[in-house]
Each structure stands twice: as C-alpha cells, then as structure tokens.
Amino acid sequence: MRRPKSDPRVTDLRRYRRERERARRAPPQRPAGAEPLLGRRRHAGLILLAAIAIVAVLAMLSGRGF
Template identity: 50%
Template sequence: MARPPPKDPRVTDLRRYKQQREKAAKKPPPKPKAPNASFLGSNPRAGLILLVVIVVLAAIYVVPAFL
C-alpha cells in the first residue's frame, strides 16, 4: 500500500495561498531607508579635527591681539 503524501499546508491549501498573495499585493512596498549621513561625514574623528581647526583659527585671531 502506498504512503499518503505528507501534510503540507503550503502546498495543499491554495485558497490560503491566494489570500496571502492578494494581501501582500495590497500592502504598499517598504520605503527604502535613508543612508545614515552624519553632519561631519563618515570619519569618526571628524569632530576632533573640526575642534582642532576651530582652536587654531581662534589662536591665530586672538594671539596677535595680545602682542
């Protein structure tokens, strides 16, 4: 006697498959995520570099005032 096919609801229940397919078709596609763009760029030391540049520019502006 032949064995019956295994019970697999994904294959045998076409009504549920069609309902899920229609439901997926009605759902709007996911919005693409915006890239995580930082104000200072992707360099992790950009904040430190910016701080050093500001301090140097301030020193160039302030130091001659004391001379």
C-alpha cells in the first residue's frame, strides 16, 4: 500500500528525530548584538598585546619612560 505524498497527516518520524538531534547538538545561538569585546578575531588579544609591547619598547628606546 502506497501512502500519498500530499497527505499532511503523514509525518516522517526519521526526519523529525534527525532535526531534533541536530538542534540538540547545535551550539546555543547568541543574540545579534552580543559581539565579543575585541571583535570576532580569535587572536585579537594577542595582536593587541604585541602592539602594546612594541610601543613600550619604542618608548624605552627613545628615552621617554612611562
């Protein structure tokens, strides 16, 4: 017996379970306005630290301390 494809009462349970499992595994969505402090770059803190270190070294070499 074939089931009609257009019958809205028929539910594909495999697809339902698969979507439910994907929703469980997916990381929680962050709100759109909740951007990290240093932006989306993962190494932004390291870049900022390197820039501060370079400025500090240049300040020491020029003879002007902090």
